[in-house]
Amino acid sequence: MQTLSPEVVVFQGTPAGIAAAIAAARMGARVVLVHSGARLGGMLTNGICASDLATLTAVGGLFREFTQRVRHFYVSTYAPQSPQVELCAGGFNYEPGVAQKVLDDMVAAEPLVVLRRQRLLKVQKSRDRVTGIVVEDEETGKETELLAGAFVDASYEGDLAARAGAPYRVGREGRATTSEPYAGVIYMHPITKRVYPASTGEGDRRVQAYNYRLCMTTQPDLRVPPVRPVTYDRRDYLPILDDLSRGIIDRFAGLGTQPGVVSYLRLPNGKADVNNNPYCSVSTDLPEENAVWPEGDAAARAAFARRLKDYTLGLLWFCQNDPDLPESFRAEAREWGLARDEYADSDNFPRQVYVREARRILGEYVFTAHDCVPAPGQERPPLHADSVTAAHYTIDSHATRKREPDQPVAEGFLSLRPLTAVYQVPFRVMVPQQVDGLLVPVACSATHLGFCSLRVEPCWMALGQAAGIAAHMMEREGASPRDFPVERLQRRLIRQGAVLTWFEDLDATAAVFPGVQFFGTRGFFPTYRARAEEPVTRAQAAIWLAQVAPAQADVAGAPPYGDVGPDHPAAAAVAALRARGVFAGDEPPNEFRPGEWLTWMELDRWLHQALGARLESLSVKPTARPYVLRGEFCQALFEVGGGAG
Secondary structure (H helix, E strand, O other): OEEEOOOEEEEOOOHHHHHHHHHHHHOOOOEEEEOOOOOOOHHHHOOOOEOOOOOHHHOOHHHHHHHHHHHHHHHHHOOOOOHHHHHOHHHOEOOHHHHHHHHHHHHHOOOEEEEOOEEEEEEEEEOOEEEEEEEEEOOOOOEEEEEOOEEEEOOOOOHHHHHOOOOEEOOEOOHHHHOOOOOOOOOEOOOOOOEOOOOOOOOEOOOOOOEOOEEEEOOOOOEEOOOOOOOOOHHHHOHHHHHHHOOOOOOOEEEOOOOOOEEEEEOOOOEEEEEEOOOOOOOOOOOOHHHHOOOOOHHHHHHHHHHHHHHHHHHHHHHHHOOOOOHHHHHHHHOOEEEOOOOHHHOOOOOOOEOOOOOEEOEOOOEOHHHHOOOOOOOOOOOOOOEEEEEOOOOEEOOOOOOOOOOOOOOOOEEOOOOOOOEEEEHHHHOEOOOEOEEOOOOOOEOHHHHHHHOOHHHHHHHHHHHHHHHHHHHHHOOOHHHOOHHHHHHHHHHOOOOOOOOOOOOOOOOOHHHHHHHHOOOOOOOOOOOOOOEOEHHHHHHHHHHHOOOOOOOOOOOOOOOOOOOOOOHHHHHHHHHOOOOOOOOOOOOOOOOOEOEHHHHHHHHHHHHOOOHHHOOOOOOOOOEOEHHHHHHHHHHHOOOOO
């Protein structure tokens, strides 16, 4: 058995794992990326070809770099005004092979060691800290011991975390446990959102259905007809006949949210991302049978993967050939086939099961549906001071049971698109209870409903990037994730283009973007409007500065200003700062003038008195304009706090 001693080990080459490995390597860490398959990329290279983001600018960092590289590929390969560039939608839509090339190029550009086709055999610990793992090459049987200061479990199933003894959940919490209105057993109409009486809200161990995300085409020269599998069982698909006769569906493939047996989204070069369609009683999802997967061994998972592949191919074959289907329906279905130039080494079929949900660790924070829905009377969902990414996807669960004859809809299926808004994801969801030296960005800490929004690759990739940087810092500093300097992690993420707080009126290229981002995590902005280009009043500046300046022990002796009464929103901040002498030199000395705009001279003096800094040492410089803007004030505070992390 060989032994390797990197600084950071990343388990599984999912998009989150790739992001973690790249992020740690770019920080200077020696990184080994361990993957169970031959090809990296997880679901980004196995069928999820249309990015799952309700707000495209909510996630930045390495995911945004990925989309930019995708767009560059299509622009350079075809032409800026080509149909391919238009269909790639700014790099957010892509063919599987293009995603594979882009991710492979990103990995190859870094000094990473990648071990492929590895099976996890053992996790080594010293007390509660993970210190090493042992993996086995599935082809040669060669074992490798990997010793490191920090580990990232980026698997979809949380396999390493579970082996390490991290507590976890499988299934759904009950409504009474979490106070989430749609938790537990639920029957919801996909369009009207009507909740049916059988919705008990009870918790259970069911997980939402898995499927294969197919890459298909209607181009005759590119399509490969599906082959009838040996295990084909026509009975699996007979409900389609009833759906057609009742008018529930009228076609094989529905574009977007149109009814059909499958749904699809258009991709470049005549291809489509083909997915489950909730309107049809039978589609590409296979509920209930995936119950063996979350905690199953390799053999159990392989058996389900074979069953799901045969089921999926059988579905396509049935729709194209069954004599009881209308000829017009069969003819439309026969227009579709697997894309000949994708997955050449696996019969043009995706290599990976789409595991939407498996284990979820119990972490230092449990993300719930309440974290992605605005609180009553608020525009934003709850803010988190330890946010490591913004994100936005609907609370979306696929069915957890097969269709039942006495129920009008599939149990467990729900999509709460109108309810969610751009939210923050705290660092603590990646920190497992009872285990040190390990971060878990994918099988992270959340309720079933909370996970139903987190469970998309852009969010996971952002969490992976944060985990990679944090792992590097943990290894170098010997820090526990529970006592982690999250502020320094946030500063590094911001410098790498991450979005920690989303605003509708702030572009990522703005010079003040870092400062506004950072202080968005500190509650400076209760809405999605930063108003960074508006003047900052003296009152608002005082409120913000008081949150950053070291606390004053005794402010009782500071006489009040006549124009800042005890009920003024800035009263406490002004009193605390005045006691420190921050306003010494202001004229007139007995008036604060809370509604006036802060001047550059005042900003310089306040920073010096409160934080010992001067404008001359910052990138924020006085302009011909006499007053300071809100964004400039935040950026100055950010830089005074230390841009180097």
